[in-house]
Amino acid sequence: MTGLVAEVLSGSRRAVARLLTLIENDRPGAADALAALYPHTGRAWIIGVTGAPGTGKSTLVSALAAAYRARGQQVGIIAVDPTSPFTGGAILGDRIRMRDLSGDSGVFIRSMATRGSLGGLARSARDAARVLDAAGFDVVMIETVGAGQNEVDIVRAAYTTLVVEAPGMGDEVQAIKAGILEIADLLILNKADRPGAAQTLRALRTMLELGHPTRSAGAVGHHGAGALRSGSDSAPIDGEMWLPPIVQTVASEGTGIDEVMTVIAQHRVFLSAAGRRARLEGGQIALEVRDRLREALLTRLLRQVSSESIDSMVERIQARQIDPGRAVESLLATVDL
Amino acid sequence: MSLDHNIRVLIAKPGLDGHDRGAKVIARALRDAGMEVIYTGLRQTPEMIAEAALQEDVDVVGLSILSGAHLALVPRIREVMNANELSDIPLIVGGIIPDEDKAALQAMGVAGIFGPGTHTDAIAAHIRALVESKQDGA
Numbered sequence: 001m002t003g004l005v006a007e008v009l010s011g012s013r014r015a016v017a018r019l020l021t022l023i024e025n026d027r028p029g030a031a032d033a034l035a036a037l038y039p040h041t042g043r044a045w046i047i048g049v050t051g052a053p054g055t056g057k058s059t060l061v062s063a064l065a066a067a068y069r070a071r072g073q074q075v076g077i078i079a080v081d082p083t084s085p086f087t088g089g090a091i092l093g094d095r096i097r098m099r100d101l102s103g104d105s106g107v108f109i110r111s112m113a114t115r116g117s118l119g120g121l122a123r124s125a126r127d128a129a130r131v132l133d134a135a136g137f138d139v140v141m142i143e144t145v146g147a148g149q150n151e152v153d154i155v156r157a158a159y160t161t162l163v164v165e166a167p168g169m170g171d172e173v174q175a176i177k178a179g180i181l182e183i184a185d186l187l188i189l190n191k192a193d194r195p196g197a198a199q200t201l202r203a204l205r206t207m208l209e210l211g212h213p214t215r216s217a218g219a220v221g222h223h224g225a226g227a228l229r230s231g232s233d234s235a236p237i238d239g240e241m242w243l244p245p246i247v248q249t250v251a252s253e254g255t256g257i258d259e260v261m262t263v264i265a266q267h268r269v270f271l272s273a274a275g276r277r278a279r280l281e282g283g284q285i286a287l288e289v290r291d292r293l294r295e296a297l298l299t300r301l302l303r304q305v306s307s308e309s310i311d312s313m314v315e316r317i318q319a320r321q322i323d324p325g326r327a328v329e330s331l332l333a334t335v336d337l
Numbered sequence: 338m339s340l341d342h343n344i345r346v347l348i349a350k351p352g353l354d355g356h357d358r359g360a361k362v363i364a365r366a367l368r369d370a371g372m373e374v375i376y377t378g379l380r381q382t383p384e385m386i387a388e389a390a391l392q393e394d395v396d397v398v399g400l401s402i403l404s405g406a407h408l409a410l411v412p413r414i415r416e417v418m419n420a421n422e423l424s425d426i427p428l429i430v431g432g433i434i435p436d437e438d439k440a441a442l443q444a445m446g447v448a449g450i451f452g453p454g455t456h457t458d459a460i461a462a463h464i465r466a467l468v469e470s471k472q473d474g475a
Contacts, residue, residue, distance in 0.1 A: 013391060013392065014391060014421075014422055017391055017392055017393070017394040018394055020394065021342065021345075021394045024342075024343075025341060025342040025343065027341060027342070083373075084368060084369075087368060087369050087370070087371050088343070088371040089367065089368035089369060089370060089371045089372050089373060089374065090368055090373045090374065091364050091365065091368050091374050091376055092373060092374065092375045092376070092393075093375075093376045093378075095375065095376075095377045095378070095389060096376065096377060096378035099377070099378060099385070102382075102384070102385045102388055102389075103384060103385070103388070108392055109389075109392055110392055110393065111373075111375050111393055113343070113373050115343070
């Protein structure tokens with residue numbers, strides 16, 4: 001395993017790919033490799049890209065990756081697609097929209113299936129980003145599954161979160177209630193050449209101007225006061241507040257990509273000041289540790305409860321001899337806490 | 338036998354023909370068989386296929402070829418994959434492959450040939466067997 005770690009650190013693409021597989025499958029050695037790589041992480045800028053299906057996330061990621069490549073940056077991409085809850089299989093098709101990036105050894109694309117995890121990310125997407133970070137990629141983009149209103153895990157992994165919208169994807173009311181808009185550091189109205197773009201833009205602006213909660217700097221899952229958008233010609237900052245701007249793009253033609261790059265750079269500068277990035281990352285790590293602890297404890301405790309005892313309890317519940325609440329209490333009594 | 342990982346398959350369409358219905362049907366069938374299928378779209382060059390296979394660390398690469406160019410494409414793809422240290426990843430081929438070409442493809446190391454009308458279950462079972470034998474041999 002130390003060999004694999006050394007190869008990853010030297011930037012071997014084959015080693016990166018193999019380690020990602022070990023991590024995804026929770027194979028022996030994965031945890032050791034991650035521990036060895038962790039001191040080498042924290043250098044890449046992690047960008048999250050989320051939004052409803054069909055808004056053009058993959059095309060946007062592809063265009064942004066090309067723009068970073070033109071600036072000499074190495075780009076890692078993690079593209080997440082949903083696992084079928086019925087079969088456990090998945091079709092991972094994000095590479096279709098990224099074919100312009102092929103043949104460039106400065107780009108590494110990995111498709112991941114959610115494998116049952118909710119929240120729009122694969123469970124191991126965060127660790128996968130760390131591997132790419134340690135392998136020397138300057139920018140790591142994580143594209144979530146086509147997300148709706150609740151798949152907001154990306155803010156726990158990314159420094160800059162882009163939320164992609166497209167004309168006709170939802171009416172004004174949708175825009176106002178959609179939780180996903182609250183996590184945007186940058187709102188992108190993609191396919192801005194399509195009919196209905198003006199209305200969608202108005203709806204998004206109205207939403208921001210209604211004082212919709214926006215994420216305050218450095219606070220994960222904590223919402224500051226409402227903010228008005230600023231013009232895209234000045235930095236979208238008001239004192240201590242980051243005001244998520246709206247940028248219109250036609251990603252398939254490269255229109256608006258430079259402006260997106262500029263805003264991401266501004267956001268990076270904003271976060272780098274006044275300890276904001278440290279606060280953001282601290283909050284993300286705290287949530288991750290709690291999540292992992294919860295999962296580990298759950299696994300350990302559940303192992304103490306035999307499936308036979310659960311089955312027999314199910315029968316008793318169904319026979320109305322005991323209610324589900326009491327049943328769980330009595331099962332818990334057998335667990336060594 | 339149980340696998341220590343989810344099977345990942347790259348389904349690629351090399352060459353210039355523009356029909357990917359068959360490839361999509363296979364992709365969907367393999368997903369329904371519980372596999373993770375990376376689908377890359379039409380007109381993939383051998384280099385693109387090898388690159389995707391490497392980055393995605395797939396267990397098997399499935400090629401859909403309807404153009405009749407299989408005897409030219411398959412050895413080239415195998416060659417580029419081997420040059421990228423991917424000689425351990427089996428290639429399987431689906432599409433319109435005349436019987437007289439099958440032996441030649443097998444001689445190139447093709448680990449499965451599936452013509453029109455093959456039941457998709459048979460393809461999934463074949464892939465599973467390939468991956469299991471590789472794991473046991475490893």
